[in-house]
Each structure stands twice: as structure tokens, then as C-alpha cells.
Amino acid sequence: MAELTFQTISFQDKEDNVEVSILKYFSTLIPKEELLSISEFKITSPHSIEFIKISQEKAQKKFSYLLEKYLEHLKTKLTGNKAIYIHQNSGIPLIGNPAFGIVYRNSSIIEIKPVTSCNLDCIYCSVGEGLSSTKTDYVIEKDYLVEELNNLIEFVSEPVEIHIGVQGEPFFYGALDELLEDLQQNPKIYRISIDTNGTLLSKEKIDFYTKITKLQINFSLDAMDEEVAKTMAGTKNYKLKHILDMIRYSSEKGLQMVVAPVLVSGYNEKEMEKIIQFIKTLPNKPILGIQNFLPYKTGRNPASVKSWPEFFKLLQELEKKYDMNLRLKAEDFNVKKTIELPKPFSINDEVLAIIKCPDRFPRTTIAVAEGRMISISELEFKKEKKDKQVKIKILRDKHNIFSGKICS
Secondary structure (H helix, E strand, O other): EEEEEEEEEOOOOOOEEEEEEEEEEEEEEEEHHHHHOOOOOEEEEEOEEOOOOOOOHHHHHHHHHHHHHHHHHHOOOOOOOOEEEOOOOOOOOOOOOOOOOOEOEOOEEEEEOOOOOOOOOOOOOOOOOOOOOOOOOEEOOHHHHHHHHHHHHHHHHOEEEEEEOOOHHHHHHHOOHHHHHHHHHHHEEEEEEEOOOOOOOOHHHHHHHHOOOOOOEOOOOOOOOOOHHHHHHHOOOOOOHHHHHHHHHHHHHOOOOEEEEEEOOOOOOOHHHHHHHOOOOOOOOEEEEEEEEEOOOOOOOOOOOOHHHHHHHHHHHHHHHOOOOOOOHHHHHHOOOOOOOOOOOOOEEEEEEEEEEEEOOOOOEEEOOOOOEEEEEHHHHHHHOOOEEEEEEEEEEEHOOOOEEEEE
């Protein structure tokens, strides 16, 4: 008899299949007949499966093979979109792509992106993420992310801030609490900042986060009027009262916070004063950083851009009226330039790379070479091409984020 127990994998009976969930929000189905080919089995707890007539070693080996096979069909539970699980043995490095993994822009702020996907559909989202998205999603094994991040921090060799700013909602990551605990323990990390819409927070979670003393939570809050807030969030299910309660409770608990509304012309200009008034009622006032909406090629662009002179004039008027600093600069966050990470290849280099998985957008594919991901444009991923070698011409190399095209 063999019992396999997992921390980040759970099992649920689904008629002719067993649903296997990875990090809570991603799942695949394994036919029961495939599991029976290993041995008679039963689910003994949400995180354990028992095989009756087989040794522990054989069960582990055969189940690992089966799981890897059906991870090809992994989906995001929220949207049904295809998902990719990036782990130690996936052969996919964590540097090279702006959508997931680790992004290092030669500054004391290192971005980590352990997950994609979002439970809102914000009208101004710069990457078009959310409930209506059909993009490929990614979720990264926590230990793999921490190991690779620690290696980079050792290279940088000076204190850093880790910014968890994902293409989506970071609290959608099933191992976030454990990740924060690991980051808290690293003496070379002086701050951990995280962007959130606040919808998945609870008082219990906030109580836990008071133990993460390096944590700064950056809340998005775009309106104080419920209907305007729902419009901005792109969903009628947005619960403004819950968000305000979470911000207020976080303030009462003394968490470091930034509240960062996005001003979108024609939608929420009148909400800025209401947000300021709300902030001034909080016991431990967070930093307030009003952002000007900017259009992006990959984003939703519902409005014209307010000119910078006009935007700064508005901020100046609000600062004077409410005696409050609203114009934030890099110096406010102690951002410093740091050592540059060497690039294994540069623009116009021709590189031999191995095809690994789909990229986020249609007709783009991720390939791997020399410890970096490369996004290949105009190449649709096909399963039969996985692990095949291709020659790529590099078109972008800034900050070790690489893109290219197949050499003709």
C-alpha cells in the first residue's frame, strides 16, 4: 500500500475522473481508469491519495508520470483558460518574460510574478487581464520561485524590495502566504510590496499579514460610489463595501499601505475627492498615489488620456485643498540603480532555442535558451513541436526580457 500526500495538490472525485487541483485555483482531470492502471486507489483526504496494491516508490513514480501527462490539460478554474504549471523540472527558467516569473530592471525593486489571472475585468487594465481574458495563464511552484529569486538577490548583493505585481490578482496564488513567509525570512529583503484589488482579503488574512513586518499592501480603489466602482471593475459582482472594510481594517492593524486609484477621464474624476476624504478618516493614514490612466497596446483603453499638465494641475489643486501630498516620486520609495544582470544574447543575435509552451497571446510561443525565456512572435504553439529546436533572431533584449522571430 502507498499513500501520496501533497501540500499544493488536492483531489476530488468527479464521476469517471479525479479532479486534481494545483495551488487551489488550477485543475486538470485524470480518468479513473488511468489511476486504476497504477493500482486500486481511494482519496483519503483532500491532499492525499492511497494506492492499495503497490509499493510507495512505484506509486510515486507512476503517479508523477500520469500527473505530468495530464498537466498538459491544466486549466484556470475561474475562466477555463489553458494554464501552464512552471516547476523545477519543467525546463522553463523564470527570467525572460514580462508576464510571469522574475523581472529585474537593474534597480533595487525586483518584480516577481507567481501567477496570472484575475477575478475582475477592470476597464483600464493595461494587459487586458480578467474575467473576459482568453490568454494562457501561468502558475509557478513556490519553492522554485524562491530558489531562483534568492540566486538573483545574491547576485545583486545589496538590500532589495520584492514587488509582487502580477498580470492579474496576486491573492489568486494558492501559496502566497507561504511565499510571503519565505520572503520575510530573507535578511537582504527590506520590503515586500504587493498590488491587490482587495477582493480576496479577509480579516483573518490581514491578522496573519501583521506578522509579515516587511509587507506593504498596495490597494487599487477607483471609486467611492458603488455603481461607478462596479463600472471601473468591469463586473457587477464587485463589492465596494468589502474593499473599504479591508482597507479600514488593515489601517487599524497598522499595516503599511498605499492606496492607488487610477483616474480615467469620463469615468471617475469626481471620485478622487471622495477617496481622499475616506483616506483622511483612517487611523493610520496610507500613502495615497493617484495615477493617470495611460493607454497600452495590450490593454483596454476606454478613454482618452488626460494631458500631464492637466493631471498635475488637478493634483496640485487637491493637495492644496486637503493638505496632502499626492505626487509620488521614485525617491519616495527608495528606488536605487543596481548592478546589471548579464544578457546571454543581444538584439540581432541568432540563437538556437527549445520550444516549451504557448506564450500569453495568440500565435506566440515561449522557447528557452541559456537559462532565459524567449517569446517568439508569429509562431503558434503546437504540442508536437514541444522540445524541438528552432533558430531565433533576437528582436528585444532590454532588462533580460527577450523576444524574437524564427529565422527565415
